[in-house]
Amino acid sequence: MIAGIMFFLLYFGQSFGFSANLRTICGAVGLGKKAKFFDFNWKAQTWNLVFLMGAIIGGFIAYQFLSPANPAVQISQATINDLSKLGIAAPTSLQPVELFSWDAVLSVKGFLVLAIGGLLVGFGSRYAGGCTSGHAISGLADLQLPSLIAVIGFFAGGLIMTFLIFPLIF
Amino acid sequence: MKFIKFLLLGIVFGIVMAKSEAISWFRIQEMFRFQAFHMYGIIGTAVTLGVIGVALIKKFKIRDFHGNPILFLPKEKSIVRYLVGGTIFGLGWALSGACPGPMVVNIGYGFFAMAIVFLFAIVGTFLYGYFKEKLPH
Numbered sequence: 001m002i003a004g005i006m007f008f009l010l011y012f013g014q015s016f017g018f019s020a021n022l023r024t025i026c027g028a029v030g031l032g033k034k035a036k037f038f039d040f041n042w043k044a045q046t047w048n049l050v051f052l053m054g055a056i057i058g059g060f061i062a063y064q065f066l067s068p069a070n071p072a073v074q075i076s077q078a079t080i081n082d083l084s085k086l087g088i089a090a091p092t093s094l095q096p097v098e099l100f101s102w103d104a105v106l107s108v109k110g111f112l113v114l115a116i117g118g119l120l121v122g123f124g125s126r127y128a129g130g131c132t133s134g135h136a137i138s139g140l141a142d143l144q145l146p147s148l149i150a151v152i153g154f155f156a157g158g159l160i161m162t163f164l165i166f167p168l169i170f
Numbered sequence: 171m172k173f174i175k176f177l178l179l180g181i182v183f184g185i186v187m188a189k190s191e192a193i194s195w196f197r198i199q200e201m202f203r204f205q206a207f208h209m210y211g212i213i214g215t216a217v218t219l220g221v222i223g224v225a226l227i228k229k230f231k232i233r234d235f236h237g238n239p240i241l242f243l244p245k246e247k248s249i250v251r252y253l254v255g256g257t258i259f260g261l262g263w264a265l266s267g268a269c270p271g272p273m274v275v276n277i278g279y280g281f282f283a284m285a286i287v288f289l290f291a292i293v294g295t296f297l298y299g300y301f302k303e304k305l306p307h
Contacts, residue, residue, distance in 0.1 A: 058184015
């Protein structure tokens with residue numbers, strides 16, 4: 001299905017890369033005056049913003065009409081055990097309440113986790129020139145070496161966070 | 171009207187991401203702990219089909235619906251930017267459990283806390299653009 005979406009976008013004369021939207025939004029809100037990187041023809045990327053709007057609607061449809069009777073993600077017991085050692089309970093939905101409930105958001109630590117996570121994703125995806133869709137899917141599909149290096153980086157960062165930093169912050 | 175196809179593709183993308191649970195923080199943790207095949211199956215299937223499809227497009231010089239050739243632009247050669255940028259991205263991916271696409275699908279799904287992540291991803295992108303000239307590429 002994901003490959004299908006990529007091919008449809010190629011067929012429509014575009015390419016699949018979601019994080020480009022972050023740059024487009026910066027351009028659209030006038031940050032081109034602050035940094036040259038955002039002084040570009042962002043209107044040519046309108047199709048991608050429309051795709052983003054569709055993704056939000058898709059999430060809404062999935063929740064309203066297609067959500068399973070048991071909303072808890074069936075992750076492996078090994079992961080449940082590892083996470084419980086970090087103080088994160090077994091899933092009751094798609095996301096852990098320890099990170100995404102209002103209580104968590106309104107605590108200093110909870111807010112910082114979300115904010116720093118977002119900052120790193122935004123900064124890293126543009127520095128690397130793409131995110132999971134642009135590198136891991138589109139780039140690897142075209143057998144591009146830079147994308148392979150980027151994906152190795154994605155995993156290096158993910159493993160450092162999971163095994164070295166999580167025990168310190170949770 | 172010319173945008174409606176992109177809206178529909180986005181909707182399909184959102185539903186697929188949500189139903190495959192690729193938007194779940196738990197699934198991303200499971201992936202980075204190598205404790206299930208789930209995410210590797212999703213990404214692996216997409217890449218495998220992608221490789222075959224891209225090869226066919228190149229071999230048969232398939233054109234898009236405007237009649238233009240479908241071009242695959244080689245990404246610029248570098249190691250530093252992909253490795254360092256990728257690692258920074260990976261740190262954030264594991265922490266927030268979402269890359270940019272799943273962030274907005276989560277917002278639609280009702281996990282509004284993800285809006286904070288998305289907002290700060292925009293701030294992070296701005297910081298990159300602001301300091302771009304000073305960073306090694």
